[in-house]
Amino acid sequence: MIQILNLHKKFAGHQVLKGVNLMIETAKITTIIGGSGCGKTVLLKHLNALLVPDQGQIVVDGVEISRLGQKDLNMIRHRFGVLFQGAALLDSMTLYDNVAFPLREKTKMDEGKIRNKVVERLNQVGLEGMGYKYPAEVSGGMKKRTGLARALIMDPEIVLFDEPTTGLDPLLGKSIHELIVRMHATFGFTGVIVSHDIPEVFTISNFVAMLANGVIEEIRPTKEFLASKNPVVQQFIKGETEGPIRVL
Amino acid sequence: MIPLLGQLGQWFLSWVSGMGKMFLFLLSALVWGFRPPAKIYLIVEHIKSIGVDSLLVVILSGFFTGMVLGLQGYYSLKVFNAESWLGSAVALSMLRELGPVLSAFMVTGRTGSAMAAELGIMRITEQIDALHSMAINPIKYLVSPRIVAGLIAMPLLTAIFDVVGIYGAYLIGVELLGVGSGSYFASMENSVVWRDVYSGFLKSISFGLIITWVCCYKGYHTPPMATGVSRATTEAVVLSFVMILVWDYFLTSVLL
Numbered sequence: 001m002i003q004i005l006n007l008h009k010k011f012a013g014h015q016v017l018k019g020v021n022l023m024i025e026t027a028k029i030t031t032i033i034g035g036s037g038c039g040k041t042v043l044l045k046h047l048n049a050l051l052v053p054d055q056g057q058i059v060v061d062g063v064e065i066s067r068l069g070q071k072d073l074n075m076i077r078h079r080f081g082v083l084f085q086g087a088a089l090l091d092s093m094t095l096y097d098n099v100a101f102p103l104r105e106k107t108k109m110d111e112g113k114i115r116n117k118v119v120e121r122l123n124q125v126g127l128e129g130m131g132y133k134y135p136a137e138v139s140g141g142m143k144k145r146t147g148l149a150r151a152l153i154m155d156p157e158i159v160l161f162d163e164p165t166t167g168l169d170p171l172l173g174k175s176i177h178e179l180i181v182r183m184h185a186t187f188g189f190t191g192v193i194v195s196h197d198i199p200e201v202f203t204i205s206n207f208v209a210m211l212a213n214g215v216i217e218e219i220r221p222t223k224e225f226l227a228s229k230n231p232v233v234q235q236f237i238k239g240e241t242e243g244p245i246r247v248l
Numbered sequence: 249m250i251p252l253l254g255q256l257g258q259w260f261l262s263w264v265s266g267m268g269k270m271f272l273f274l275l276s277a278l279v280w281g282f283r284p285p286a287k288i289y290l291i292v293e294h295i296k297s298i299g300v301d302s303l304l305v306v307i308l309s310g311f312f313t314g315m316v317l318g319l320q321g322y323y324s325l326k327v328f329n330a331e332s333w334l335g336s337a338v339a340l341s342m343l344r345e346l347g348p349v350l351s352a353f354m355v356t357g358r359t360g361s362a363m364a365a366e367l368g369i370m371r372i373t374e375q376i377d378a379l380h381s382m383a384i385n386p387i388k389y390l391v392s393p394r395i396v397a398g399l400i401a402m403p404l405l406t407a408i409f410d411v412v413g414i415y416g417a418y419l420i421g422v423e424l425l426g427v428g429s430g431s432y433f434a435s436m437e438n439s440v441v442w443r444d445v446y447s448g449f450l451k452s453i454s455f456g457l458i459i460t461w462v463c464c465y466k467g468y469h470t471p472p473m474a475t476g477v478s479r480a481t482t483e484a485v486v487l488s489f490v491m492i493l494v495w496d497y498f499l500t501s502v503l504l
Contacts, residue, residue, distance in 0.1 A: 048381055080381060088373060088375050088377065091375070102384075
């Protein structure tokens with residue numbers, strides 16, 4: 001379980017997170033929704049200590065990670081896989097090398113075993129025979145798929161998805177969602193998705209949390225969340241411009 | 249008056265803090281660079297991009313610098329009937345000053361700017377965050393190999409610049425203006441001592457460190473905005489040039 005306790009974060013005088021409290025259940029998919037620029041990605045980046053809280057704690061299975069030394073932090077990070085918003089593939093490498101990269105750098109696996117595992121992951125995300133291409137030569141959807149294959153290559157227990165469908169057309173977006181569901185069923189990881197792809201993202205989530213005004217406004221199982229009476233939640237999921245959330 | 253002093257103080261504090269961050273960055277890169285496992289394949293790759301890929305521009309600039317030096321030196325020395333000392337003048341200028349400084353400028357423009365831009369793009373496209381998230385130290389993976397490669401490639405480029413420059417001056421002084429070939433090389437042999445070669449070598453190594461350090465630092469800390477990469481690249485090149493010249497003065501004053 002991941003616990004986020006009283007998390008505060010400020011950037012250049014702007015208080016982004018103002019005391020976030022959130023529990024993320026093991027082996028479930030929790031989606032965090034919220035308006036653009038409300039701090040969803042900032043929150044996500046705290047979960048594997050890419051950002052350090054100004055105040056508060058991130059506890060992963062009983063270990064407070066935000067003040068760990070480099071060695072212990074690396075141990076924790078091995079348990080995470082991350083799919084970044086733009087996939088963040090290393091553009092000097094082919095798709096195959098990008099997926100193989102964590103295995104080459106962090107394990108003593110021989111090249112034959114690496115090959116088998118990378119090909120298996122590329123096949124699972126629907127990129128058979130595409131490994132020789134460079135990130136600049138493929139579409140946004142293929143980059144995301146490669147990013148997902150890389151995120152899963154070390155068999156992580158927790159996978160973080162930062163806006164997995166941003167910039168994709170609805171069909172590609174849907175295919176990425178289906179892929180996440182399929183991979184979750186196969187590997188059983190704890191998934192944390194940051195998204196504003198509404199309502200599509202609800203179909204793949206066990207829990208939905210809404211971040212607004214720097215705090216978690218509501219967290220519930222998906223069905224209950226959709227039926228929530230909270231006006232902030234209802235305004236956001238219905239996409240209304242009038243309501244408690246100031247749009248402009 | 250007081251607000252002005254306050255602003256000056258704030259500027260000074262941020263300058264000192266920036267310098268501190270730069271030195272800590274260098275220290276960390278050096279520590280990680282010499283900590284096993286060594287990233288030999290990355291060092292070789294960066295020696296290629298710093299060294300081999302800069303070769304043409306270094307050869308061209310060395311050749312024309314030598315030719316200009318030959319021409320200017322000849323007419324200046326002729327006033328004193330000392331044109332036979334052209335070889336000495338060219339060799340000393342090349343080995344001590346022009347070789348290390350100009351080849352460092354060429355490498356900064358050719359490779360340093362590319363280095364800053366490459367790291368800057370990696371920063372704003374979250375590739376550096378991706379390395380962190382895979383528990384891979386970006387300083388060890390991205391910065392240390394470039395710095396080690398700079399330390400190796402820069403003296404070699406400078407040596408090539410020196411040799412090509414000396415032959416450029418030979419072409420003008422001896423082949424075109426009629427200085428004796430024997431006196432050109434004999435004057436060089438009589439006046440150049442080991443200390444001249446050594447000081448040029450020391451300068452080129454330290455310039456290699458300055459270029460890779462400054463350009464990696466600026467690229468690595470690119471601000472996440474549309475103009476971030478261009479700003480980081482410009483700052484990297486300008487700061488490298490200034491630091492090369494300032495450090496050149498200090499080293500010259502010590503090594504003379």
